[in-house]
Amino acid sequence: MTAPDRTDHAPILVETHAAGIITLTLNRPELRNPISDPDLLEALIETLTRLDADKETRVIILTGAGSAFSSGGNLKAMGAAGGLNDPLPARTRMNYKYGIQRLPLLIEAMEVPVVVAVNGPAIGAGLDLALMCDVRIAAQSARFAESFVKVGIVPGDGGAWFLPRVVGFSKACEMALTGDAIDAAEALACGLVSKVVPDAELMEEALRMAHRIAANPTHVVRMTRRLLRQGRGASLDALLETSAAMQALAHATADHVEAVAALLERRAPAFTGR
Incomplete structure (x- = not known):
């Protein structure tokens, strides 16, 4: 520090x-x-x-x-x-x-x-x-x-x-x-x-x-913040469309795979920001 x-x-x-x-x-x-x-x-x-x-x-x-x-x-x-x-x-x-x-x-x-x-x-x-x-x-x-x-x-x-x-x-x-x-x-x-x-x-x-x-995956934290912000002014259908696009990005990250594996194996995840 x-x-x-x-x-x-x-x-x-x-x-x-x-x-x-x-x-x-x-x-x-x-x-x-x-x-x-x-x-x-x-x-x-x-x-x-x-x-x-x-x-x-x-x-x-x-x-x-x-x-x-x-x-x-x-x-x-x-x-x-x-x-x-x-x-x-x-x-x-x-x-x-x-x-x-x-x-x-x-x-x-x-x-x-x-x-x-x-x-x-x-x-x-x-x-x-x-x-x-x-x-x-x-x-x-x-x-x-x-x-x-x-x-x-x-x-x-x-x-x-x-x-x-x-x-x-x-x-x-x-x-x-x-x-x-x-x-x-x-x-x-x-x-x-x-x-x-x-x-x-x-x-x-x-x-x-x-x-x-x-402690959470970097990319999904950033995308979740954007969705929360957009949700205050967007229509539901527009926000759902953006959510689906961001979800496709989230599914493709190594951190998503690691998060699921850590939950199934009952261990702490090791996220890499990828």
């Missing part, structure tokens, strides 16, 4: 674990990791793109440095003309399209699963970043808010698409229209996260989850 230097000023810290597991840490703790800031956003997009294309990467863990997962936007950069906002509205539209909106499109199209370890507040675009990913595990101190209305703007990064699909329409409306925060226990109850653990155990639990995923 290679550990990141916590004094490193890089916007994203990368830590490599066994079994093809990579931890990415949003590394702007003094600003509470504002994902809409250009340096953090560009570094995350570049790193995710590279890892998704790397055949050795099997699972990504995403977390934040410091006391927050992500505050979303940088309040100091907001206002009449700051951050993504431009005096010319047409430029503001382009700033979103070629800025923060690239991130949900990238994560939606990825094949490598992303486990989010929510170590503290996930606010606004920070919550939406967590929603874009696959499995969310929260520390007990975590808080979640779809808080755009509190600063007089709308979810500009896809939150209105992701949130109802994760927590249901009524709860999504409650969170987005009030902007109020919920704690980790309520996030677990509404399905926003799948597990809540003591703060000190968060990364250990995220790694356990990542290892459980990485």
Whole structure:
């Protein structure tokens, strides 16, 4: 395992674990990791793109440095003309399209699963970043808010698409229209996260989850993620057609043969990624 230097000023810290597991840490703790800031956003997009294309990467863990997962936007950069906002509205539209909106499109199209370890507040675009990913595990101190209305703007990064699909329409409306925060226990109850653990155990639990995923054949994990993603918007017949095509690929892998043999022989499988 290679550990990141916590004094490193890089916007994203990368830590490599066994079994093809990579931890990415949003590394702007003094600003509470504002994902809409250009340096953090560009570094995350570049790193995710590279890892998704790397055949050795099997699972990504995403977390934040410091006391927050992500505050979303940088309040100091907001206002009449700051951050993504431009005096010319047409430029503001382009700033979103070629800025923060690239991130949900990238994560939606990825094949490598992303486990989010929510170590503290996930606010606004920070919550939406967590929603874009696959499995969310929260520390007990975590808080979640779809808080755009509190600063007089709308979810500009896809939150209105992701949130109802994760927590249901009524709860999504409650969170987005009030902007109020919920704690980790309520996030677990509404399905926003799948597990809540003591703060000190968060990364250990995220790694356990990542290892459980990485223990399965690489190709079928990637294809299953794609099917789950496509299934949220595809018709049943279209998804079945894609499933049949991917199943043909799965049947042709050596890992499928090994999985069946291991079950019949009552032993642990030895997958090779072929």
